[in-house]
Amino acid sequence: MNRAAVTSLVVFVLLVALGWYLTNLQSSQENPPTPPVPTGSAPAGSSDLGALAIAPEGKMAGYSRDRFPHWASQGNSCDTREIVLQKQGTDVKTDKDCKAVSGTWNSVYDGVVIKEAGEVDIDHTVPLAEAWRSGADKWTDDERKAFANDLGGIQLLAVTAKSNRSKGDQDPAKWKPPVAAYGCTYAQHWIAVKITYKLTVDQAEHDALAALLKTC
Numbered sequence: 291m292n293r294a295a296v297t298s299l300v301v302f303v304l305l306v307a308l309g310w311y312l313t314n315l316q317s318s319q320e321n322p323p324t325p326p327v328p329t330g331s332a333p334a335g336s337s338d339l340g341a342l343a344i345a346p347e348g349k350m351a352g353y354s355r356d357r358f359p360h361w362a363s364q365g366n367s368c369d370t371r372e373i374v375l376q377k378q379g380t381d382v383k384t385d386k387d388c389k390a391v392s393g394t395w396n397s398v399y400d401g402v403v404i405k406e407a408g409e410v411d412i413d414h415t416v417p418l419a420e421a422w423r424s425g426a427d428k429w430t431d432d433e434r435k436a437f438a439n440d441l442g443g444i445q446l447l448a449v450t451a452k453s454n455r456s457k458g459d460q461d462p463a464k465w466k467p468p469v470a471a472y473g474c475t476y477a478q479h480w481i482a483v484k485i486t487y488k489l490t491v492d493q494a495e496h497d498a499l500a501a502l503l504k505t506c
Contacts, residue, residue, distance in 0.1 A: 338481050339499055345490040347423040357431060358418045358438035370439040370446070374412050377441075378448040382407075398475075399453035399467040411454035413447045414438065415476075416483045419459035424489035437487060444479040462502060463494035470505070477502035 361370035368376075368388035375390045376382050382393030390407035397404060404410050416424075418438060426434055440446060457465045467476050477499045484491060491499070 338478075338485060339496065339503065342481065342484055342496065343490045344493055344496055347492045348425070348427055350419065350423065352427060353419060353422045355418055357422070357434055358426075359431065359435040360438035361412075362435060362439040364441075370441065371412050373441060374446045374448055375407055375410060377443075379407075395448045397449040397453060398447065398472050399449045399457070399469060401469045402450045402453075404448075404450060409451060410448050411451040413449045413454045413457065415445050415447060415479050416487075416489065417457070417459040420461055421487070421489055424484065424491070426487070426489065440483075445483050461492075461495040462498040463492075466498075466502065473502045474506035478506075 361372075363369055364373050366388060367386075372384070372388045372390060375393070375395070376384065379390065379393035379395045382390050385391050393405075393407060395404040395407075395410050396402075397410075399413075414421075418426075418434075421434075421437060426437065429437075437445075453468065462477065462480060466473055481499060483489075
């Protein structure tokens with residue numbers, strides 16, 4: 291191959307390479323690479339936690355469980371307690387007065403299986419006294435009745451009497467479910483109830499909820 295032929299071949303190769311480079315450069319500018327997806331993500335429910343107003347707890351002056359009428363009649367001889375037992379139990383059988391006479395209930399707080407309806411407590415995720423300190427003291431009795439009998443599925447839970455009474459009226463800064471794996475769900479439900487009813491959280495409560503959300 292003579293010198294002229296070699297020179298022509300080199301020029302041709304260079305032109306092809308230059309064309310390929312310019313084509314890919316334009317493509318990369320029009321379609322920039324997708325940025326990497328962050329490996330971490332915000333805990334479920336964390337954005338909702340930010341929607342809660344932080345305020346010091348109110349006083350207990352004037353509080354009484356009677357200010358939150360429960361368990362309200364739900365028709366057909368059933369009250370709120372019996373409806374919760376029916377909804378959250380397995381193979382629940384009732385008598386003519388709507389009382390649960392048999393069934394099985396799983397207490398999510400402590401992982402205990404209960405086989406006697408009389409041994410089941412119905413816990414308020416956000417306790418009545420806690421609600422009172424968080425803004426419910428300003429509600430009407432009818433509004434407090436609605437709160438105490440909320441059958442939405444997360445405010446009322448069938449649990450062991452032991453776990454319910456251990457919790458009392460404490461918020462997550464002072465009490466958490468013994469089953470650590472339930473902590474995430476507990477925090478999410480607590481936050482959802484407080485948002486629904488426009489209740490406040492104090493700073494220690496807020497921080498405890500944030501810690502629980504990190505376990506999600």
